[in-house]
Amino acid sequence: MTFPVAYTPFWNPLPVWDYWYTLLIPLSLGISIVYKSVKCHHMRQVPREAAVIFLTILIGMTAAAAALMGITRLLEWR
Amino acid sequence: MSSTDVDQPKSLPPAPLVALAAWIIPGAGYVLIGQVGRGITVGVTILAMFVAGLLIGGIRVIDSPWIESPAQRAEREVRERNGAPRPNAVQAVLQKPWFIGQMLAGPVALIANKVGVTWERPGVRVASADDDDDDDDGVAITGAGQGAPFSHARVYELGTLYTAIAGMLNLLAIIDSAYRASNRGNR
Numbered sequence: 001m002t003f004p005v006a007y008t009p010f011w012n013p014l015p016v017w018d019y020w021y022t023l024l025i026p027l028s029l030g031i032s033i034v035y036k037s038v039k040c041h042h043m044r045q046v047p048r049e050a051a052v053i054f055l056t057i058l059i060g061m062t063a064a065a066a067a068l069m070g071i072t073r074l075l076e077w078r
Numbered sequence: 079m080s081s082t083d084v085d086q087p088k089s090l091p092p093a094p095l096v097a098l099a100a101w102i103i104p105g106a107g108y109v110l111i112g113q114v115g116r117g118i119t120v121g122v123t124i125l126a127m128f129v130a131g132l133l134i135g136g137i138r139v140i141d142s143p144w145i146e147s148p149a150q151r152a153e154r155e156v157r158e159r160n161g162a163p164r165p166n167a168v169q170a171v172l173q174k175p176w177f178i179g180q181m182l183a184g185p186v187a188l189i190a191n192k193v194g195v196t197w198e199r200p201g202v203r204v205a206s207a208d209d210d211d212d213d214d215d216g217v218a219i220t221g222a223g224q225g226a227p228f229s230h231a232r233v234y235e236l237g238t239l240y241t242a243i244a245g246m247l248n249l250l251a252i253i254d255s256a257y258r259a260s261n262r263g264n265r
Contacts, residue, residue, distance in 0.1 A: 010137045013229035013237065021231040023134060027240060030127040034120055034247040041265070042087065043115045050181045 028057040090259045097256040101184050105247045108256030113265050120251045127184050135237015136229040137194040140187055142177050143170035148223035161170040179242030182249045187241070195225040234258035 007015065014025060032054040038045045089109050090096075100107025105121020108114070130153065131139060146154065158164055171178065180187045258265060 008199075010132055011226050013136045013195070013233035014134045016134070016233060016236075020236060023240075025237050026130065026245065027127070031243065031247065033123045034251065037116055037119045037123075038250050043119070044118065055162050 025058070028061070029054050032057065043058065079080060088246055090263060093256040093260040096259040097252050099254045100141050100252040101182070101248070104184060104244075105252060107259070111255060111259050112265065113255075113258070117255075120247075124183065124244050124248050124251070125186070126240050127247070129185060131240025131242075131244065132238075134240060135234045137190055138228045139175055139179070139196065139234060139237035140191040140194060141228075142178055142191045143174050143189070144179075145188070145191045145195055147225040150195070150224070152223070155207050176242045179245040180238075182237045182245030182252075183241065184248065187245065193226075197226040198223075205259060 029050075032050040033046070036050040036053060039045070040046050040049055088251050094109040096110050103121065104124040105117040105119070108117030108120060166174065177187075228234065254265070
């Protein structure tokens with residue numbers, strides 16, 4: 001028998017079944033910040049550089065997702 | 079003023095010590111060579127990503143080939159008694175390759191793994207013979223001696239991704255801070 005319990009952080013996974021893909025946004029932001037913190041000569045360059053690479057990642061992922069969805073739809077249609 | 083041209087210690091610690099500090103506490107390697115701002119930014123971001131991964135997928139997204147819950151150990155011992163070969167170290171790691179990335183985030187991964195396999199909440203989620211766990215709550219049923227439950231599907235993948243990427247980014251920071259330590263704080 002399973003007893004329903006309230007959500008407990010770290011014990012239960014986060015209930016994000018319907019919008020899990022939005023969690024890729026903070027992941028991309030974290031990668032951008034760390035990568036540019038390592039790469040930039042001066043830390044004052046980091047916010048701008050990280051914002052640029054963050055937007056590039058987001059646009060790239062969105063374009064890739066749209067292209068793959070288009071191909072899938074095309075294959076389904078044919 | 080930037081973190082590269084201020085607060086530079088006169089003599090920097092040796093690169094292996096910086097690398098070790100950077101593994102133990104993400105960002106500490108930069109702090110040791112005097113780049114405090116860079117160290118705090120890198121360390122806080124990496125640890126936040128690691129904790130976010132545990133929060134998203136549950137603590138059992140950290141799944142070491144060597145740290146087992148009592149139930150996992152008992153199950154393995156039964157398999158071995160029945161003639162199943164025990165995998166060597168390389169085979170064990172290859173069965174759970176994402177742990178390599180997670181471990182690079184530092185001892186926090188090992189601590190999280192140990193907490194996950196020993197965390198018990200008796201009587202809260204108990205498996206029985208007629209429970210087929212076909213609900214769609216993303217969490218597997220657990221029982222006594224099994225530790226915290228494993229999540230599954232997307233949340234497990236995302237939790238693993240967050241924690242493994244946090245470790246891989248820490249590897250980047252370890253290499254960079256050690257190199258800077260051997261190059262008078264410069265890249």
